Amino acid sequence: MNTGATLYLPVYNDGALLSGGDGHTLQGKGEISGTAIEAPMTATLRVDVINGSPPLLAPVLDMSTSSYTETEYRNFLGVQPDLSLAAQDARRFAADALSRSLSVEPYEAYSVMGMVGELRIHEIVDKPNWVVGCMLPRTLFARG
Numbered sequence: 001m002n003t004g005a006t007l008y009l010p011v012y013n014d015g016a017l018l019s020g021g022d023g024h025t026l027q028g029k030g031e032i033s034g035t036a037i038e039a040p041m042t043a044t045l046r047v048d049v050i051n052g053s054p055p056l057l058a059p060v061l062d063m064s065t066s067s068y069t070e071t072e073y074r075n076f077l078g079v080q081p082d083l084s085l086a087a088q089d090a091r092r093f094a095a096d097a098l099s100r101s102l103s104v105e106p107y108e109a110y111s112v113m114g115m116v117g118e119l120r121i122h123e124i125v126d127k128p129n130w131v132v133g134c135m136l137p138r139t140l141f142a143r144g
Contacts, residue, residue: 010059023038060075074137077090077131086131094109119135120135
């Protein structure tokens, strides 16, 4: 993840713990083979518990693919042993959030996604699961 990225994680248990690791200095997109250049890293994290928002069923990532505002995305992840199911989950999570953000019906959110969304395979190496992301421009969502 880049500087300024935000990762939203679902928490299912009171007193849940957080850990991090597995720093890479170089890795291809999609974690194709499980091979990367591993390196020790230091990260500064700010952790907040957000109460009162709709519950997450999977991680959501606010990120940028470069230094331009036009490349800032909110990335909704689907994780399933079946590629099609992972893609369907990612798309559904994105549509639900977009529908709430724009105060529109789900079918209208799907129409917007068809014009500006990006569906990407993020990981195939950790079998049995596939990780698919449905990426939407962050400008469609309130900052936060």
